[in-house]
Amino acid sequence: MAEAAEGAAASLDGVLVRYPGRPPLGPIDLTVATGEIVAVVGASGAGKSTLLRLLAGLEPPSEGAVHRAEGRTGFVFQTATLMPWADALANVALPLELAGMARPEARTRAAAALTAVGLGDRLDARPRQLSGGMAMRVALARALVTEPDLLLLDEPFAALDSVTRRRLIEDLHHLWAARVPRPAIVFVTHDVEEAVYLAGRTLVLAGATGRAAAELASPGPLPRPACWRADAGYRTAVEALAAALARAMPALPVEAGP
Amino acid sequence: MTRLLPPLLLVAVLLAGWEVTCRVLLVPSYFLPPPSAVGAALIDRAPLLAASAAATFWMALQALAAAALLGGGLALAVSLSRPAEQAVRPLAVALQVTPVVAIAPLVMIWAGLDNADRAVVALAAAVAFFPLFSGVLTGLKSADPDLERLFDLYGASPVQRLLRLRLPAALPFVLEGLRVAAGLAVIGAVVAEFVSGSGATQGLAWRLLEAGNRLRTADMLAALACLMTMGLLLNAAVGLLDRIVRRRLA
Numbered sequence: 001m002a003e004a005a006e007g008a009a010a011s012l013d014g015v016l017v018r019y020p021g022r023p024p025l026g027p028i029d030l031t032v033a034t035g036e037i038v039a040v041v042g043a044s045g046a047g048k049s050t051l052l053r054l055l056a057g058l059e060p061p062s063e064g065a066v067h068r069a070e071g072r073t074g075f076v077f078q079t080a081t082l083m084p085w086a087d088a089l090a091n092v093a094l095p096l097e098l099a100g101m102a103r104p105e106a107r108t109r110a111a112a113a114l115t116a117v118g119l120g121d122r123l124d125a126r127p128r129q130l131s132g133g134m135a136m137r138v139a140l141a142r143a144l145v146t147e148p149d150l151l152l153l154d155e156p157f158a159a160l161d162s163v164t165r166r167r168l169i170e171d172l173h174h175l176w177a178a179r180v181p182r183p184a185i186v187f188v189t190h191d192v193e194e195a196v197y198l199a200g201r202t203l204v205l206a207g208a209t210g211r212a213a214a215e216l217a218s219p220g221p222l223p224r225p226a227c228w229r230a231d232a233g234y235r236t237a238v239e240a241l242a243a244a245l246a247r248a249m250p251a252l253p254v255e256a257g258p
Numbered sequence: 259m260t261r262l263l264p265p266l267l268l269v270a271v272l273l274a275g276w277e278v279t280c281r282v283l284l285v286p287s288y289f290l291p292p293p294s295a296v297g298a299a300l301i302d303r304a305p306l307l308a309a310s311a312a313a314t315f316w317m318a319l320q321a322l323a324a325a326a327l328l329g330g331g332l333a334l335a336v337s338l339s340r341p342a343e344q345a346v347r348p349l350a351v352a353l354q355v356t357p358v359v360a361i362a363p364l365v366m367i368w369a370g371l372d373n374a375d376r377a378v379v380a381l382a383a384a385v386a387f388f389p390l391f392s393g394v395l396t397g398l399k400s401a402d403p404d405l406e407r408l409f410d411l412y413g414a415s416p417v418q419r420l421l422r423l424r425l426p427a428a429l430p431f432v433l434e435g436l437r438v439a440a441g442l443a444v445i446g447a448v449v450a451e452f453v454s455g456s457g458a459t460q461g462l463a464w465r466l467l468e469a470g471n472r473l474r475t476a477d478m479l480a481a482l483a484c485l486m487t488m489g490l491l492l493n494a495a496v497g498l499l500d501r502i503v504r505r506r507l508a
Contacts, residue, residue, distance in 0.1 A: 053407075056411055057411075058407050058410055058411060073411060075407070075408065075411050077404040077407075077408075078404075079404070081402055081404040081405055081408065083405065083422075083423070083426065084507065085426045085427075085429075085506075085507040086426075094408075094412070094422070095408075095412045098409070098412040098413065098414045098418055098422075099412060099413070146412075
């Protein structure tokens, strides 16, 4: 992985990924600016999760180059992915302790990160004692505890109810806005409303090819003002993104009539 | 307590039926003694049976410890390398599917006729080896793939990954393997003792053989009851350990 260009947190340049037994994904070009929030939408198999793993350096590209600015990366998966045998505090302290930080210092920072996501009173809770939303908050705290410059989220709120999901999106915005400098966020989702609300721009991946089919900017300021979902600009952007996503979906086979 | 009541009631009914059948049909006692006679034999021979049970238990326990060390250690070593695992697994399966009775005479020769108890321990360990090896190996690889990725992302060392992720994830599998292996170790010890059959070992299997040769069926059944009880207790002990660890883990 090479150094990214000035002002960019990370970029993919002509990246192609080959898997045995299926067409390659890409080539894809994506530059994520420092402090920017980018949403990625696309059909299943369009390579959304692959894109995140490439950015995280968890998977090497078959062709092309991945550039990363100097800095730390945080990752949140589709499920909370907590260690069931450890309490919330130990789960959040893990990245720091793996990096060699002394335990008391790591635990102090982990407690602060948990307090920041509203779980300051659940430090000793085991994952099974937490609701889905709370577990996801712990995962978010774990991703943020290292103070990452690049935060990668892979459909993190997909399994949550809509109220919890909206609350977590607000919290994510505020945690993002509170950091100086702001971290870059790449957020994979299959929900067009979530994409428009959360991100400054949205990348639409074409079904099964991994290529970018479209890129749409979301209007308005980040974090969103109250009741922004009632805004006409938001509704228009959602419709435009939904249409772009529909065009990018692979064509459905038409069944022959009787 | 309410969980124990139905099986105890069933046992009581079965024993009563057995007793009545023996008395009403005048079944010869060498063929099937009534439970009262087995109970009398149990009391009569209590010191001898207790000593034999202790001998069998001790051999099974040594076998279990050896199997845990060898099986667990090998699984740990093999889990670090895929080719090593692919090389070792078929051999482990081969050991598992070979009947212990068939290799017993060979192990007897290796251990030497004067060391029958060593042969029994080795054979029982061979039987108990596979569930432990397989349990540890499966468990070490059972960690959530996303957690594995997280450890990749944060640059965990192999030791950190083992201690903080794979071993804790493996523990429930290890305990399940231990539970199966504990039962098998007792079976292995008994079978091996049967095959050695010389009286050089003084376990419960020898008591069974000895009583059988003299047609003392009540004594046989008393030894059998001891074996059964031992198996149940061992199973309960491992089950308890399993519950304690699970409560601490999750």
